[in-house]
Amino acid sequence: MIIGVPKEIKIGETRVSMTPSLCRRVTALGGKVLLEKSAGNSAGFTDAEYKSAGATLVVTAAKVWKNADVILKVKEPLPAEYHFLQQGQTLFTYLHLAAGPALAKELCRKNILGIAYETVEGSDGAFPLLKPMSQIAGRLSIQIGAYFLQSQHGGSGVLLGGIPGTMPGHVVVVGAGNSGAHAVQMAAGMGARVTVLDLDTRKLEALDTEYRGRIVTLMSNPANIEQAVADADLLIGAVLIPAAKAPIVVSGKMVAQMRPGSVICDIAIDQGGCIETIQATSHQKPTYQAHGVIHYAVPNMPALVGRTSTMGLTQATEPFIAMMVQKGVERALSEHKGLARGVNTRNGRITYDAVAKAVGFDS
Numbered sequence: 329m330i331i332g333v334p335k336e337i338k339i340g341e342t343r344v345s346m347t348p349s350l351c352r353r354v355t356a357l358g359g360k361v362l363l364e365k366s367a368g369n370s371a372g373f374t375d376a377e378y379k380s381a382g383a384t385l386v387v388t389a390a391k392v393w394k395n396a397d398v399i400l401k402v403k404e405p406l407p408a409e410y411h412f413l414q415q416g417q418t419l420f421t422y423l424h425l426a427a428g429p430a431l432a433k434e435l436c437r438k439n440i441l442g443i444a445y446e447t448v449e450g451s452d453g454a455f456p457l458l459k460p461m462s463q464i465a466g467r468l469s470i471q472i473g474a475y476f477l478q479s480q481h482g483g484s485g486v487l488l489g490g491i492p493g494t495m496p497g498h499v500v501v502v503g504a505g506n507s508g509a510h511a512v513q514m515a516a517g518m519g520a521r522v523t524v525l526d527l528d529t530r531k532l533e534a535l536d537t538e539y540r541g542r543i544v545t546l547m548s549n550p551a552n553i554e555q556a557v558a559d560a561d562l563l564i565g566a567v568l569i570p571a572a573k574a575p576i577v578v579s580g581k582m583v584a585q586m587r588p589g590s591v592i593c594d595i596a597i598d599q600g601g602c603i604e605t606i607q608a609t610s611h612q613k614p615t616y617q618a619h620g621v622i623h624y625a626v627p628n629m630p631a632l633v634g635r636t637s638t639m640g641l642t643q644a645t646e647p648f649i650a651m652m653v654q655k656g657v658e659r660a661l662s663e664h665k666g667l668a669r670g671v672n673t674r675n676g677r678i679t680y681d682a683v684a685k686a687v688g689f690d691s
């Protein structure tokens with residue numbers, strides 16, 4: 329099996345889908361790795377390291393896409409990459425098709441076997457390939473929020489931890505899953521006041537037990553969200569309905585009630601965003617203002633810490649990649665139900681119900 333590793337081209341992207349260590353494992357299992365030159369540079373991995381791990385390096389992305397059985401990526405293919413997709417090829421990457429109907433159409437048109445990292449399931453029904461990036465995005469959301477709250481960045485000038493004798497900043501986190509829980513951890517660690525909302529009482533109970541009264545947990549409903557958001561210095565959107573378009577949980581009216589210079593970081597933007605006033609931004613221009621509130625909605629936040637993110641991602645993908653190399657893609661899919669849950673497109677059709685519903689077609 330030839331695994332192709334193209335260089336990521338999304339704005340500001342620094343991750344790579346394979347480390348030299350993973351490359352060594354793949355080649356030891358009998359697979360071949362075709363890697364675009366300098367693909368690992370921005371994550372701190374040199375071509376020489378890949379070479380000595382057994383990779384064949386090629387100069388152009390086109391050569392990688394043309395000759396690989398399985399394309400291994402980090403981010404979904406961008407329109408500039410659509411023409412590289414080969415009929416019937418396997419693509420293993422984050423796809424987020426609920427927010428990308430054009431890509432969904434393209435994958436169907438080219439009969440791509442599209443296996444989405446974000447819907448691969450572990451034996452516990454959780455999402456092991458989404459988890460590490462969500463943890464990173466959750467942790468980053470607080471330091472990003474703290475940065476944009478600074479006066480010279482247009483923020484309200486609130487220091488999240490405050491100092492003795494002053495009120496600390498208020499961080500409101502909607503969604504207490506992987507990203508939300510890690511945002512809570514960072515915000516509480518900085519000394520902010522923290523309110524977290526979720527629909528799942530077990531998640532709230534776990535956080536309540538962990539922080540022993542140090543944070544406020546609230547059931548997610550419009551009244552509680554409205555009250556919390558109106559007093560938020562930093563609002564984090566961290567909800568997920570697996571593979572579906574994110575639900576809008578914070579209305580434009582609620583955003584309008586926030587104090588000027590407050591900050592919103594909508595982590596869920598890769599699934600369309602959970603805040604009514606949100607639009608995707610990029611690392612090049614990460615924020616804009618609406619209702620006097622700074623909005624941050626970069627869909628590839630982990631790229632800010634490409635080294636940690638690449639290590640976190642590949643340690644999660646490695647068992648699945650090794651399985652595909654050892655057994656072949658079809659056998660791996662038939663023997664591992666969790667990997668099979670990752671299949672979003674196959675034989676010209678969308679095979680994942682929530683994705684088909686979100687994009688409005690299944691073939």
Ligand SMILES: NC(=O)c1ccc[n+]([C@@H]2O[C@H](COP(=O)([O-])OP(=O)(O)OC[C@H]3O[C@@H](n4cnc5c(N)ncnc54)[C@H](O)[C@@H]3O)[C@@H](O)[C@H]2O)c1
Pocket residue numbers: 446458459461462463465502503504505506507508525526527528531548566567568569574575577594595596597598599626627628629630
């Ligand atoms: N922007 C980025 O760079 C980036 C990076 C990683 C992950 N993400 C995205 O972050 C989002 C969250 O991922 P996660 O791994 O934390 O998901 P998760 O499944 O671990 O947690 C999501 C939580 O949202 C809760 N939820 C659902 N509907 C809700 C509602 N109406 N109100 C309150 N809570 C609600 C769920 O109960 C769950 O606890 C996903 O869209 C994911 O793709 C984005």
